[in-house]
Amino acid sequence: MALPATADAADAILRVEHLCKYYPVSRGLFQRRQLLLHAVDNVSFEVKRGEVLGLVGESGCGKTTTGRLIARLTFPTTGRIFVDNADVSKIQGADMAEFRKKIQMIFQDPYESLDPRMTIFDIVAEPLNVNGMGNLEEREQRVAEMLSLVGISPPSAFLFRFPHELSGGQRQRVAIARALVMNPTFVVADEPTSMLDVSIRTGIMKLLAQLREDLGISYLYITHDLAVARYLCDRIAVMYLGKIVEVAEAEEIIKEPLHPYTRALISAVPVPDPAVKRPVPTIKGGVSKPINPPRRCRFYERCPVAKSTCAEQDHPAPREVSGGHFAACHQL
Amino acid sequence: MDPLLKLDDFTMHYRTKAGWVQAVDGVTLSLARGQALGLVGESGCGKTSIAMSVMKLLPYNSKVVRGRILFEGRDIYSMTDGEVRKMRWKGVAMIFQAAMNSLNPVYRVGNQIVEAIVTHEPETSEEEAWARVRSLFELVGIPKERMYHYPHEYSGGMKQRAVIAMALACNPKMIIADEPTTALDVIVQDKILREMDQIRRKINMSMIYISHDVSVIAEVSDVVAVMYAGKLVELGQADDVFKRPRHPYTYALMRAYPSILGEKHELATIPGEPPNLLDPPSGCRFHPRCDRASAECSKADPMWREICPGHYCTCHNPVEIGGTWVGQVRSGKAADGGDQLGTSSNS
Numbered sequence: 001m002a003l004p005a006t007a008d009a010a011d012a013i014l015r016v017e018h019l020c021k022y023y024p025v026s027r028g029l030f031q032r033r034q035l036l037l038h039a040v041d042n043v044s045f046e047v048k049r050g051e052v053l054g055l056v057g058e059s060g061c062g063k064t065t066t067g068r069l070i071a072r073l074t075f076p077t078t079g080r081i082f083v084d085n086a087d088v089s090k091i092q093g094a095d096m097a098e099f100r101k102k103i104q105m106i107f108q109d110p111y112e113s114l115d116p117r118m119t120i121f122d123i124v125a126e127p128l129n130v131n132g133m134g135n136l137e138e139r140e141q142r143v144a145e146m147l148s149l150v151g152i153s154p155p156s157a158f159l160f161r162f163p164h165e166l167s168g169g170q171r172q173r174v175a176i177a178r179a180l181v182m183n184p185t186f187v188v189a190d191e192p193t194s195m196l197d198v199s200i201r202t203g204i205m206k207l208l209a210q211l212r213e214d215l216g217i218s219y220l221y222i223t224h225d226l227a228v229a230r231y232l233c234d235r236i237a238v239m240y241l242g243k244i245v246e247v248a249e250a251e252e253i254i255k256e257p258l259h260p261y262t263r264a265l266i267s268a269v270p271v272p273d274p275a276v277k278r279p280v281p282t283i284k285g286g287v288s289k290p291i292n293p294p295r296r297c298r299f300y301e302r303c304p305v306a307k308s309t310c311a312e313q314d315h316p317a318p319r320e321v322s323g324g325h326f327a328a329c330h331q332l
Numbered sequence: 333m334d335p336l337l338k339l340d341d342f343t344m345h346y347r348t349k350a351g352w353v354q355a356v357d358g359v360t361l362s363l364a365r366g367q368a369l370g371l372v373g374e375s376g377c378g379k380t381s382i383a384m385s386v387m388k389l390l391p392y393n394s395k396v397v398r399g400r401i402l403f404e405g406r407d408i409y410s411m412t413d414g415e416v417r418k419m420r421w422k423g424v425a426m427i428f429q430a431a432m433n434s435l436n437p438v439y440r441v442g443n444q445i446v447e448a449i450v451t452h453e454p455e456t457s458e459e460e461a462w463a464r465v466r467s468l469f470e471l472v473g474i475p476k477e478r479m480y481h482y483p484h485e486y487s488g489g490m491k492q493r494a495v496i497a498m499a500l501a502c503n504p505k506m507i508i509a510d511e512p513t514t515a516l517d518v519i520v521q522d523k524i525l526r527e528m529d530q531i532r533r534k535i536n537m538s539m540i541y542i543s544h545d546v547s548v549i550a551e552v553s554d555v556v557a558v559m560y561a562g563k564l565v566e567l568g569q570a571d572d573v574f575k576r577p578r579h580p581y582t583y584a585l586m587r588a589y590p591s592i593l594g595e596k597h598e599l600a601t602i603p604g605e606p607p608n609l610l611d612p613p614s615g616c617r618f619h620p621r622c623d624r625a626s627a628e629c630s631k632a633d634p635m636w637r638e639i640c641p642g643h644y645c646t647c648h649n650p651v652e653i654g655g656t657w658v659g660q661v662r663s664g665k666a667a668d669g670g671d672q673l674g675t676s677s678n679s
């Protein structure tokens with residue numbers, strides 16, 4: 001399978017090859033027979049140094065699982081992950097501790113990810129403590145600085161509160177501050193701004209862009225918001241049911257989407273105007289079933305342009321349709 | 333007829349180590365039967381606090397300072413616990429911002445919803461309840477065989493959808509949905525918003541829809557309320573508020589919205605820092621960040637007034653309809669008038 005590689009491999013901070021994650025699930029209340037849920041299914045891509053790669057796709061298509069695999073929070077069923085050209089799929093012990101310093105994950109749900117017993121100060125300072133960075137005064141300063149960067153201001157009003165004393169968006173920003181406090185080299189950001197209003201979100205987007213400029217941080221930016229992806233990401237990868245179906249430069253994918261799923265996704269983006277009635281998405285209804293999927297294009301059942309040949313062949317491999325623009329569809 | 337819900341000068345504060353957080357301040361609004369109200373505002377401005385106040389689910393460190401909340405004409409803060417429970421069961425359902433907190437991690441998702449149905453409606457048989465769960469799963473787009481899975485086997489957006497299904501399960505009179513679609517892609521979101529809208533019209537349910545996403549609010553609301561720093565700053569028909577915003581905060585909010593349509597341009601933000609609710613700015617709470625602020629803005633709290641029929645706003649210097657926005661001239665951009673927002677599809 002052609003890897004959607006854009007530059008020579010040495011340039012890549014992250015590379016994943018044929019990554020798969022299958023979860024065993026039970027079929028029903030009384031049937032104990034194990035089935036496999038294909039959360040991530042043969043996914044390959046890379047992120048260049050200093051690049052922001054956006055990962056978008058349907059709810060439940062495997063974005064978080066991909067992020068967790070990369071952050072080594074769960075083991076891949078098969079496939080390999082390279083960071084700085086070193087295979088990190090199996091590292092342990094001291095290597096793992098070193099890895100955790102470099103790679104940070106911002107979790108999707110700030111109600112689950114912040115320890116309810118710790119104060120905001122302790123939460124953000126924890127990575128510094130664990131790695132023995134600075135004395136108490138320096139840590140306090142660093143934490144306050146990070147909090148004001150993410151718009152938790154004034155920090156003094158928040159330092160000694162607990163997560164339950166914060167609003168949803170404030171928790172999200174605390175999670176961002178915690179992930180960035182160590183100056184990581186790679187950040188997996190899973191819907192980090194989903195609860196933020198535009199103004200604060202733009203502030204955070206500018207902050208992330210600034211840090212990438214200053215410190216060369218690279219990101220895998222998981223989002224369902226295409227407008228955000230357009231502004232923040234260099235390239236966008238679109239996922240559907242465990243597969244990456246399209247990758248291209250952000251502007252290109254927004255303006256010239258190729259895959260029928262991407263087309264439907266872009267046509268469905270709402271406009272902030274009550275007078276504009278959006279067309280009903282061109283995609284067929286129905287739900288996506290990742291459990292023991294049949295061997296054909298994953299999008300077949302819902303695809304508006306599917307032909308019978310799509311059902312006869314296996315899921316299509318990504319193909320470079322034009323320079324750097326990959327899509328996985330038999331009809332292209 | 334009485335409105336279903338009425339907030340009357342409602343004011344609620346939280347106690348913290350650093351002082352009192354003035355999270356909700358003098359909020360007055362009402363919601364008719366069958367009406368959908370959209371509540372927007374900056375993160376931390378008090379939206380969830382209003383929702384929790386209406387549900388009477390405020391934490392121990394909160395204090396209702398003044399005002400009342402009336403549900404079907406009755407003050408909920410003078411109801412007995414039994415009456416409140418009854419109101420919550422059949423009357424009001426809430427979709428919490430923390431989706432995970434409303435699912436029990438040790439029970440299969442389907443069982444939880446079935447249980448909710450049979451406790452609230454003892455006349456419903458378990459089979460009927462399961463049938464209802466199946467159709468609700470279809471409605472929110474989760475394959476029905478996944479009814480038998482545990483919450484931790486769900487993705488973020490699937491949990492959110494399960495919670496939506498749970499809220500709809502008992503045909504409530506009113507739903508308060510607090511950021512219910514933050515984890516959903518546009519196609520799934522679109523489907524769910526349409527379905528919820530249909531149900532709402534069918535059973536004449538009222539809805540308070542809290543979201544930071546102006547485009548979602550634009551699609552689902554009849555009436556829109558805009559909050560800033562614990563106060564209501566603008567209220568009116570969705571069309572009026574979005575096309576002819578009069579409060580400078582609403583105006584700035586509408587302009588900051590990134591679009592996937594048209595050419596990419598520099599994203600606008602609202603300058604300055606989010607307000608400190610421990611010690612909110614004097615006068616108009618927006619004045620330190622406002623382009624239109626005049627001398628009196630920092631001194632006097634602007635009055636809540638009806639600026640056009642059915643369109644309320646609190647501002648000393650509201651944005652003129654179709655006029656030139658001062659901020660645009662100051663920042664050197666083309667003065668293309670307030671009307672520009674009406675055509676935000678800028679194709």
Ligand SMILES: Nc1ncnc2c1ncn2[C@@H]1O[C@H](COP(=O)(O)OP(=O)(O)OP(=O)(O)O)[C@@H](O)[C@H]1O
Pocket residue numbers: 023024025037038039058059060061062063064065066108290484485486487488489490515516
């Ligand atoms: N621990 C688990 N056990 C079983 N199935 C799981 C587990 N974690 C995730 N899944 C399933 O794997 C699929 C992909 O989930 P994932 O969380 O990666 O989706 P996602 O793209 O992040 O979706 P969302 O946008 O809704 O958060 C889903 O069908 C989900 O139910």
Ligand SMILES: Nc1ncnc2c1ncn2[C@@H]1O[C@H](COP(=O)(O)OP(=O)(O)OP(=O)(O)O)[C@@H](O)[C@H]1O
Pocket residue numbers: 164165166167168169170195346347348353355373374375376377378379380381382391393429544609
């Ligand atoms: N239990 C609490 N104790 C102290 N302060 C609190 C508590 N809950 C919320 N707050 C504070 O009250 C203010 C309003 O919070 P609320 O949760 O209502 O905001 P919100 O508008 O829902 O924001 P978001 O969009 O980020 O969820 C915030 O500044 C928050 O920090």
Ligand code: SF4
Pocket residue numbers: 579580581616617618619620622623624625626629634646647648649650
């Ligand atoms: S009252 Fe003054 S400061 Fe407040 S929004 Fe209006 S013009 Fe701006």
Ligand SMILES: [Mg+2]
Pocket residue numbers: 063064065108190487488489
């Ligand atoms: Mg996810």
Ligand SMILES: [Mg+2]
Pocket residue numbers: 167168169379380381429510
């Ligand atoms: Mg909230």
